[in-house]
Amino acid sequence: MATDYLKRILTAKVYDVAIESELEAAPQISARIANAVLLKREDTQPVFSFKLRGAYNKMANLPPKALERGVIAASAGNHAQGVALAAQRMGCRAVIVMPVTTPQLKINAVKARNAEVILHGESFTDSYNYAKELEAKEKLTFVHPFDDPDVIAGQGTIGMEILRQHPGPIDAIFVAIGGGGLISGVAAYVKQLRPDIKIIGVQTEDSDAMVQSAAKGRRVTLTDVGLFSDGTAVKLVGEETYRLARKYVDDYVTVDTDAICAAIKDMFEETRSVLEPAGALALAGLKKYAARHRMKDKTLIAVTSGANMNFDRLRFVADRAEVGEAREAVFAVTMPEERGSFRRFCELVGSRNVTEFNYRMAGSTQAHVFVGLQIAAAGESSKIAGNFRRGGFTAIDLTHDELAKTHLRHMIGGAGPAADNELLYRFEFPERPGALMRFLDSMPPNWNISLFHYRNQGGDYGQILVGLQVPTTDKKAFAAFLAELGYRHWDESDNPAYKLFLR
Ligand SMILES: Cc1ncc(COP(=O)(O)O)c(C=O)c1O
Structure with missing residues (x-):
């Protein structure tokens, strides 16, 4: 079977439509992570992805x-x-x-x-x-998007080009996985000629069908997939792609949304090109894998697989890239409403750049602050939170809190102590004209909406935060409502940032 793929790839007809994309050095990223990083620029294809x-x-x-x-x-x-x-x-x-x-x-x-x-x-x-x-x-x-030998062989020409373009040492090639066509093709070729090169598959934490399938030893169907990296949001990988991945893929790494946004920013700074989330997945995985395995002076390749992103989404990406790069930390700080406490707070912040600052009195004795600070390295946020606490403030590190980063920072209105029996839910759903109204329409009239925040994440999907007053006797009906609605959701009723700023 394997030699069959080698032949299929060597004889694949792709160059009537595809270009041989550059294998480009990334000097800035390389210097930052102390490895030689090369980018296989599939985002420069005529339709801005390898798919053709x-x-x-x-x-x-x-x-x-x-x-x-x-x-x-x-x-x-x-x-x-x-x-x-x-x-x-x-x-x-x-x-x-x-x-x-x-x-x-x-x-x-x-x-x-x-x-x-x-x-x-x-x-x-x-x-x-x-x-x-x-x-x-x-x-x-x-024409199947991934589970077809001819489709796999077409994508495999990327592996063929990489080996031809870089005959020198290569330690690992990182490839994004949706249904698995891209990685199967690349791996089937590379492993025949250079079995020493590691092939590492990259998926998002909330859409990791191949990772789970590899771990279980059978194809796993996910009930839900995250929508941010839409190009790789696949619930079930292919039969043939699964077989090839089991045979040839050496290891896997998963990354979160913030890490993808940080990789999009890296790519922009390096090349002035903008990748779509799925297109930046391999680079995000490369960075995480190299750091986790303390790699140094290795030659690492990431296939930058696509660039089809709506312009509107850049707003979200820019918001999140700083956190993903571990350049921004966000905190909720409670301070006494008294003379001098604001000054003490500023002293604790010191010379750090403030990226965001929201201040609100909470009753007559306290004030809540939502603050973003620029940091130099991951892990610094917990130290800063410790400093705030030692300085006499209550501080919660919200750097990894989705509710705080997506919704809270954009909300006004403050606490709603009158909202009895309030449940707080976060929803993610595919965007389209009228989607928000449909969502509102589906809200059962017997429960009062006590809070609502919607943010369009740039065309493809939206995120909503809803507070609903649901009497405890209605819990069953509420569970039925969630199931009927069918959107991915998270119960945030116990979230500490919610309790601090909105309860
Ligand atoms: C930009 C981009 N990257 C990666 C992938 C994943 O490819 P595959 O489904 O072959 O694993 C896709 C799939 O459409 C994609 O569009």
């Missing part, structure tokens, strides 16, 4: 009759654009099924390449199932 390699190779290997009938795919992301471009070049029909929630921007991008767009279903699974139905009915060929 697999799609084109699949289509180039189809018999002429099948090509004449056309192809079908289900995707709202990079795969859709890859298939659309490949079909346009080959002059064949392409039908792309997308969930009805797909932002217009992505629909237009695919239509601009003359592909036919069908909006069907609420989720990707619905679109996928409908595409499979149409495949049979209209005798189209289904």
Whole structure:
């Protein structure tokens, strides 16, 4: 099987549409982490991601009759654009099924390449199932986003280029994983020729189907996946990609949203290019893995796999990059409302840069402060919190508190002590016109909304914080409401920042 992949990759047809992307040195990141870091710039492909390699190779290997009938795919992301471009070049029909929630921007991008767009279903699974139905009915060929030998071989050409572009020593190659097509292809090639090179898979902490599958020894279906890195939000990895990953992938690392934002910033500072979250995943994983294993003077490669990000999302990325880089820490500090306490607080902050400062009196004897400070290294935040405490203040380190970072810092209104039986929930949901109103509509009328904060995270998904007054006798009904709603959610009712600023 393995030699079969080597042959498939060596003979893959991708260069009618794809470029041989640069393998570029990253001197600033290299200096910072004391390893030689190289970036395989797949974000510079014609559709700003590697996806056209697999799609084109699949289509180039189809018999002429099948090509004449056309192809079908289900995707709202990079795969859709890859298939659309490949079909346009080959002059064949392409039908792309997308969930009805797909932002217009992505629909237009695919239509601009003359592909036919069908909006069907609420989720990707619905679109996928409908595409499979149409495949049979209209005798189209289904182009799978990852679980197909020709797609895998197309992505594998990235491995081939890396070895050709850098014949010298390479210690590890870091690759983002969604369904696993990219890493399977790269690993299948590299391990045949240079088995000494470690292949490390990178996933997000909240979308780690391959990591969990590898650990359990069978493919695991996730019930929920995080939406931030939309390119890799896959609930079930492929059969063939799982088989190849088990065989060839040496290790895995998972990263959080803040680390991805920090990697997007690193990339911007290094190259002035902006990656999408999935595109920066490999670099975020490289940084974390190198630090965890105390790597030094190694040659490490990250495949920067895509750059399709809505401009609006940059606001969120910029907000979070500082925390991800361990350059910002945030705290809730309670101080006595008395002469001199503000001054004492400023002395404790010292010469550090203040990134954010919110002050609110709480009754006649106390005041609450939400403060962001620039720091030099991870771990410093707990030391600073200790300093505040020694200085006589109550301090909570909120540097890793999602509620505080996403919602609290943008909220006004202060505490609502009159809200009896208040439950606080955080929700994440796919964004689309009317989504917020739909959410509000689904709120049961018998429970009072005591708090609401919504923030659009840049086109693809939104985050909401809701306080609801739910009598204890209604707990069951509330659980049923959550299940019916179907959005990812977190109970934040015991969150210390909530208790301090909003209760
Ligand atoms: C930018 C980007 N990176 C990585 C991936 C993951 O690729 P795969 O699903 O083959 O694992 C995708 C998938 O669409 C992607 O769009």
